[in-house]
Every structure is written in structure tokens, then in C-alpha cells.
Amino acid sequence: MRMDTDMKDQPRGKLTVRRRRKNDGNIDANELLTDEELGLKEMKEIPRSIGEIERALKEKVGLGVSFDLVFREMEFGMKKTAFFFVNGFAKDTVLTDIIARLSLLDREQLAPNALAALMNRYVSHIQVVPEKEFDKAVQFALMGSTVLFIDHESAALVIDAKTFPVRSIEEPDLERVVRGSRDGFVETLMTNVSLVRRRIRDPRLKLELLTVGLRTKTDVCIGYIGDIADPTLVESLRDKINQVEIDGIPLGDKQLEEAIIGKGWNPYPSVRYSERPDVVASHMLEGHVILFADTSPSVMILPTTFFHLVQHVEEYRQTPFVGSYLRWVRFIGIFASLFLLPLWFLMVKHPELKPAGLAFLGPQKQGELPILIQFLLVELGVDLMRLAAVHTPSPLSVAMGLVAAILVGDIAVKTGLFINEVIMYMAIAAVGMFATPSYELGLANRLVRMGLLILVAAFQIPGFVIGITIWLVALSINRSYNTPYMWPFIPFNGKAMLSILFRRPILASKMRPSITNAVDRRRQPE
Structure with missing residues (x-):
């Protein structure tokens, strides 16, 4: 989204707008026009006349070039004024009411101080402030407000009559x-x-x-x-x-x-x-x-x-017992998404690690591809399906799912490229990832899972142990704005950890978490 340019020698605030052309019409990359050369230098004071204000706006924001910029000149009580606003942001009903009232003014009503009279008596809006700097007045207009310039006055009136395109409020x-x-x-x-x-x-x-x-x-x-x-x-x-x-x-x-x-x-x-x-x-x-x-x-x-990212509001919409149960189900899904595939892969390489009675966990047959390659291809396939689901129009999403599940997954197993166990365990891990409340955390856990698979393939048991150790150490030394990322597990806080494992009743939580370093530590009044 960002293009790097070679502009290190430019003074800060000097925005290059275009390049100067040579006499032959070619662009000279070494000659750059600055704001001052284009007439875009800062203007502190508001020009005294409406004509000068219009010329300044043409140089500053391209009035007359940008079709959505409106400069509406009007005369109220023999006093020249001009409204400046962005057409798409202006609240026309409010501005129409203001103009209708101002059109009834006489010259005597604006004398001797037109700015004060308009500000205090005649501009009928709840948010009106004077602005003496031209650049700030222009910025207010670009942010959606309407600026009322008055002939031979040192300040303009900023009227906060704006509206923005907005969608309706709905559930995320x-x-x-x-x-x-x-x-x-x-x-x-x-x-x-x-x-x-x-x-x-x-x-x-x-x-x-x-x-x-x-x-x-x-x-x-x-x-x-x-x-x-x-x-x-x-x-x-x-x-x-x-x-x-x-x-x-x-x-x-x-x-x-x-x-x-x-x-x-x-x-x-x-x-x-x-x-x-x-x-x-x-x-x-x-x-x-x-x-x-x-x-x-x-x-x-x-x-x-880390534990903020694994909690969901649904746990607090149920009773404490049900909320705790839902939280544990979510924890199991998250840990399954992280460790189920590497642990099964390790037991495939070392069958002696399987507990008694769990011999069926091993693959019943070998595929045409090594198991690690199968896992990595399925990981990429799930990511590809996720991206396709995001970019596929809703009427076609069902067809896309059928193609991915039947034509790709089922046929890949029948042809021997993949084995059933790889597809099954990958599906469980994917469900665990989708059950993670934080979308960003789910994607990070997926990368850790792929790293653990590669370490197990390369170093077997030592690779699995070293991988988990590096993961825990990396999270433990990580900090979120000078806050331990793994709190309350590392450093350990027993009461806070109990609140993480179980959804406590709301009235049982009498103190705020120490992690926030709150000024008022008590949640419930004494």
C-alpha cells in the first residue's frame, strides 16, 4: 500500500506534487517542484476580501478543478459572504435553514461587527466556532464542516453541519x-x-x-x-x-x-x-x-x-458454569490446533510413544507423498480455500465448497496422494483455529503449527521439545506495551489464573486485574 520514493533530502512538510519538465518535454527526475513553487505555502491569515479568498482556495485545494468543492457566494444585509464546503459531506437541510434565516437580515443587524453578530445571534446551529487561520479553516472544510467566510473580517465561522456515508449498525x-x-x-x-x-x-x-x-x-x-x-x-x-x-x-x-x-x-x-x-x-x-x-x-x-485473545463474550452471556464449560471447550480447540498434528506426526515416526490401546492412531496405509509434504499441502489448501471463500460471491460460495471438499479432498485421498488420517487431523486443527476468538491469534498459531511439523520431521523428539520451548520462551519475553504477554501464567498470579480457567460470577470479581495498573483497584463499592 506504500510506495517508497527517493526523497530523503526534502525538508519535512515540503510535499512534492509533480516534476518539472525540460525544454524538450521530458521529465527531469532531479528537478522537483515543492509546495512553495506551486503556491501551496502556509497561510496563517484569512484574506480580507471574498475574491482573494477564492483565489487562495484555487491555489490551495484546487477549487474549480475538484468538482466536489463548492464555493457559494451570497450577500446578507449588504455584506458579502461565501460558504465553502465539500459537497459530499455537507448537511444540506441544516445549511438551507441557516441560509433562509440569514437572507432575512438587514444591514443594521450586522453592524458594526458582522462576525460577532453572525456568531452569537444569527447562525442557528449548535456547533459554530470562529477560526482565524486560513489553513485550519480549509482543513475543517476537508473534514466535513462548512466554513463561512465574511468579507473584510479577520476570521471565518466553522459550522459543524456535516454528514458521512455510513452503513447501518449490525452485529460483527x-x-x-x-x-x-x-x-x-x-x-x-x-x-x-x-x-x-x-x-x-x-x-x-x-x-x-x-x-x-x-x-x-x-x-x-x-x-x-x-x-x-x-x-x-x-x-x-x-x-x-x-x-x-x-x-x-x-x-x-x-x-x-x-x-x-x-x-x-x-x-x-x-x-x-x-x-x-x-x-x-x-x-x-x-x-x-x-x-x-x-x-x-x-x-x-x-x-x-495472550489470554485476553482466547476469551469470547459468549462466555459472559451464559451462567458461570456453562461459561466455564464453553471456555474449556475453546481452550481444547485452540491447543488441538497447535499441537495435535505435530504430536500425531511424532507418534507416527516413533510408534513406541503411543500409549497402550492407541495403536489405531497410526496411519493404516502410506500415501504417495511423505506425510510432512501432505501436511504442508493440506495447510496451504485450507488457506487457499479460506482466501477463496472471502473473495467468492455468496451465491457461488456453496459451489466453491463442493469443489474443494469433493473434487479435491475426496479424489486426492482416493488416488493415494493423501491418507485419511492427514485429512481428519487437519480438519480438527482447522476447526480449532476457527474456534479461536481472535482471528489474528488463529493465524499466528497456524504458523507455529507448521514450524513444529518441520522441526518434528527434521529432529523428531528433540525437535518437538525444542520447538515448544522456543514458542513458550518467545511468548514469555514478548510484551504488549510493557505488559507481560503470558500474564497471569508468566509471571504467575494464582487468583488471576483461576479467573482465566473459570468464568467467575460477576459479583465475585471485586478487584480489577493488576495487569492494567488501575488507579482505582476495586470493582465493587465497599
Whole structure:
């Protein structure tokens, strides 16, 4: 998604727009036009006349070239004004009402200070602020607001009359529940924070707005409860977001995560993503900090541990006993997805490791391909089917499944390329991966499983032991925003580990998790 260019010698903020051409018409790569040469230099003050404002907008944002930019000149009470807005963002019904009222004004009603009169009496909207800097006024317009320029005034009025294309609120596909709320986050930041505010009506709920990206100017919101969240964590996140130097984050939350956490090639997720406002609200009450990114339907939860990623909201929608049972079923599926295939492969290579009475676990016949090659091909085949399912239109998905299951899987076994046991154990591992609540964790576990298969094929028992040891050590030294990734297992915390293994009754949880370093540790009032 990003193209690297050789622009290291450019001063920061000098955006190259196009290359200068030589006299023969060819492009000279060494001659680059900067913002100043294109007339895009910063403008602090708003031009005094409407004509000068229009000329400045033509140079700054391409007014007259971009069809969706509107500059509407009007006269109210013998005073020249102009509305500047993006056509797709303007809320036309509100602007029509404002214009209808302003058209009734007389000259005396705007004298002697037209700006103050419009601001305090005649622009009938709940959010109107004056802006003295031209660049900031233009940025407000590009973010969706309407800017009202007034002839011979040193400031403009920013009217927050905007609307964005948005889909309806519906239940997230990755976090469905049998019983519970059906609303989920969408791509509009204001809608998302409203869904959280609806569940936490605490005046100490803080939602700080920041901007990331030199070009995209993406809104990023830090959400936390003031007297619960760790202030050091909040300040650290705020500083890191402010220090991000990037063209933009059009992919939203994922690019933001890489920019502020920077885990490199580590396949395990460092944050938990959620599209459910009830899950986010629950974590905020535990002391976690939430990051919203505009245009993203999922939010980040910090700090995050491995065991946060294996819990699902469905466990808390059932009774504690049933929730604990569901949690253990999920744990079994996750561990089966990790270790079932390597362990069976090890027993195939060393039949003496099989417990008494489990001789049937071995392959009944040999395939044309080595078992390791069979496993790797089936792994790739499952990934290929998953990708095909994502990109296949819904009416064709059933046909795609039949082709993959019957024409490929069944025929491959009958022709002798694969053996039945490989297909069966791979299916169990795939089900365990799909049962993992975190999609990112499921993909990381798949890579670990493939690595363990290769180590078992190369070194047998030592390879299996070394592989698991390296996996545990890597997770133990991993940290999510200075938080131990394997807490409460490493470092061990008995009470917290008991809460992980069993879904405790809600009133039995009297203290917040120590991992969040909450200011107010008690969950229940004394």
C-alpha cells in the first residue's frame, strides 16, 4: 500500500506534487517542484476580501478543478459572504435553514461587527466556532464542516453541519453471540464513541481526539476512564501517536498499531481488536485504554495478553458454569490446533510413544507423498480455500465448497496422494483455529503449527521439545506495551489464573486485574 520514493533530502512538510519538465518535454527526475513553487505555502491569515479568498482556495485545494468543492457566494444585509464546503459531506437541510434565516437580515443587524453578530445571534446551529487561520479553516472544510467566510473580517465561522456515508449498525461477523446485543462499530468515529458512551455514562469517561497522517489527517481517539486507567499508559500512548510521522493511515487501526507499537515480524498480535461496544466498555471498566481510528469498524484494546485473545463474550452471556464449560471447550480447540498434528506426526515416526490401546492412531496405509509434504499441502489448501471463500460471491460460495471438499479432498485421498488420517487431523486443527476468538491469534498459531511439523520431521523428539520451548520462551519475553504477554501464567498470579480457567460470577470479581495498573483497584463499592 506504500510506495517508497527517493526523497530523503526534502525538508519535512515540503510535499512534492509533480516534476518539472525540460525544454524538450521530458521529465527531469532531479528537478522537483515543492509546495512553495506551486503556491501551496502556509497561510496563517484569512484574506480580507471574498475574491482573494477564492483565489487562495484555487491555489490551495484546487477549487474549480475538484468538482466536489463548492464555493457559494451570497450577500446578507449588504455584506458579502461565501460558504465553502465539500459537497459530499455537507448537511444540506441544516445549511438551507441557516441560509433562509440569514437572507432575512438587514444591514443594521450586522453592524458594526458582522462576525460577532453572525456568531452569537444569527447562525442557528449548535456547533459554530470562529477560526482565524486560513489553513485550519480549509482543513475543517476537508473534514466535513462548512466554513463561512465574511468579507473584510479577520476570521471565518466553522459550522459543524456535516454528514458521512455510513452503513447501518449490525452485529460483527467475527464476534457473534447467541444472546446479547446486536450492535457493532461502523466506519464513523462519532457513531463508535457514541455506542461506548451509551454504555458508560460516567462523567470521568475521557475521549481525546488526535490527528495522524500528513495527508490523510485521520482522526484517532484515545478512550479511557479518568480515575481508573493508568495515567502513565495514557500519556505514553498520547506521546507516541503525536510522534508518528507518516503520509497517512488509510487502513486505519492496523497501520496505527504498527506505527505506535512496531512489533516487526512477530506474528502474534500485540493488541486485541473488537467490533463490539459491550466488549470495549467491559475492558474500559477493567482499566484498559481504547484506541479508535476513524474509518475503521474495529478498535484496539491495550494492554493485551495472550489470554485476553482466547476469551469470547459468549462466555459472559451464559451462567458461570456453562461459561466455564464453553471456555474449556475453546481452550481444547485452540491447543488441538497447535499441537495435535505435530504430536500425531511424532507418534507416527516413533510408534513406541503411543500409549497402550492407541495403536489405531497410526496411519493404516502410506500415501504417495511423505506425510510432512501432505501436511504442508493440506495447510496451504485450507488457506487457499479460506482466501477463496472471502473473495467468492455468496451465491457461488456453496459451489466453491463442493469443489474443494469433493473434487479435491475426496479424489486426492482416493488416488493415494493423501491418507485419511492427514485429512481428519487437519480438519480438527482447522476447526480449532476457527474456534479461536481472535482471528489474528488463529493465524499466528497456524504458523507455529507448521514450524513444529518441520522441526518434528527434521529432529523428531528433540525437535518437538525444542520447538515448544522456543514458542513458550518467545511468548514469555514478548510484551504488549510493557505488559507481560503470558500474564497471569508468566509471571504467575494464582487468583488471576483461576479467573482465566473459570468464568467467575460477576459479583465475585471485586478487584480489577493488576495487569492494567488501575488507579482505582476495586470493582465493587465497599
